[in-house]
Amino acid sequence: QKEVEQNSGPLSVPEGAIASLNCTYSDRGSQSFFWYRQYSGKSPELIMSIYSNGDKEDGRFTAQLNKASQYVSLLIRDSQPSDSATYLCAVKGGGGADGLTFGKGTHLIIQP
């Protein structure tokens, strides 16, 4: 059974600092990795996807993938109060239509 593990938090970070969110997964066959942001009462919003080892940067966000260690992370630079949300790590197997397996999410709080 595929498992995705995240620290549920809350993770409290001062405004302007770097927030670091971590995720591990159990299925070595996983090929696609995603980070979603979910505000309370809203649906998940895709913020990053990563498919190969290394770093991928998009604005203030950097996703990091290490398939050998089965580890995915998300860095948020210059954290803003609007970044306060639950961040969901999601993993998917090979190509094709397949559902996402989500971690339980990390609740991030950016302190002004």
Place this chain on the structure above:
Amino acid sequence: DTEVTQTPKHLVMGMTNKKSLKCEQHMGHRAMYWYKQKAKKPPELMFVYSYEKLSINESVPSRFSPECPNSSLLNLHLHALQPEDSALYLCASSWIYVPGQGAGEQYFGPGTRLTVT
């Protein structure tokens, strides 16, 4: 445009009612999904449609019945639900396969918040 729409936004139904949830996307995606999310829990996969055919059913009770009338539309028919079925029901869509990426990114609609009384 990465928009997935869902109707209704909110639904209250009794245990003997029959209702339907609707989802629509116009991104040309050929995979569509239903997820269920309980409060403070992650989304859980219910159904996957690939090219309008049901490809994955994650052992969901028969009181939930999916339908994919065409490549843009996805319905979830509800009948004889239980109070524990109250949750946020999320629709998502994606490309089947993207060269160089593998599985396509899934985009979620705003969800239907369902309350069963």
